[in-house]
Amino acid sequence: MTETLKPCPFCGGEAHTIKGDETVWVQCTQVKMHRLIVSGDNNAEAEAIAAWNRRTAPTPETLEAWAEWFDDPSKSPKIGVSLATPFVTPGYLLREIARRLRAAKEE
Numbered sequence: 721m722t723e724t725l726k727p728c729p730f731c732g733g734e735a736h737t738i739k740g741d742e743t744v745w746v747q748c749t750q751v752k753m754h755r756l757i758v759s760g761d762n763n764a765e766a767e768a769i770a771a772w773n774r775r776t777a778p779t780p781e782t783l784e785a786w787a788e789w790f791d792d793p794s795k796s797p798k799i800g801v802s803l804a805t806p807f808v809t810p811g812y813l814l815r816e817i818a819r820r821l822r823a824a825k826e827e
Contacts, residue, residue: 723769728754729777737765746772780818787811787818 725735725746733750744764748754756775758768778786791811 723766723773725769726773729775730754735772737768739765744768780821783814783818783821787814 725737727733728735728748728750731748731751731754733748733754735746735748738745738747743757743759744767745755745757746768756768756772758764758771760767788811
């Protein structure tokens with residue numbers, strides 16, 4: 721028997737499995753970018769669900785470490801998110817999420 725999927729550790733959204741030819745992935749139905757992919761044999765679905773259920777939400781410290789990585793020009797991929805204006809970097813977005821997580825804990 722396959723275990724039940726837990727909610728998305730990042731946003732709390734419901735999750736579901738999607739089966740491809742040689743892969744199975746678990747994806748949040750609310751934020752489709754929250755996903756985990758497993759390639760493999762007949763046990764791939766159980767492995768994907770177990771891996772998804774072990775995931776935890778990142779801490780503010782982890783988010784800030786990612787932000788530093790994105791802000792280092794020698795390490796950072798050349799990407800960004802444009803929210804109309806101004807141009808917003810991934811590092812900025814990660815720091816903003818970390819700030820909001822801290823504020824929520826203080827309430």
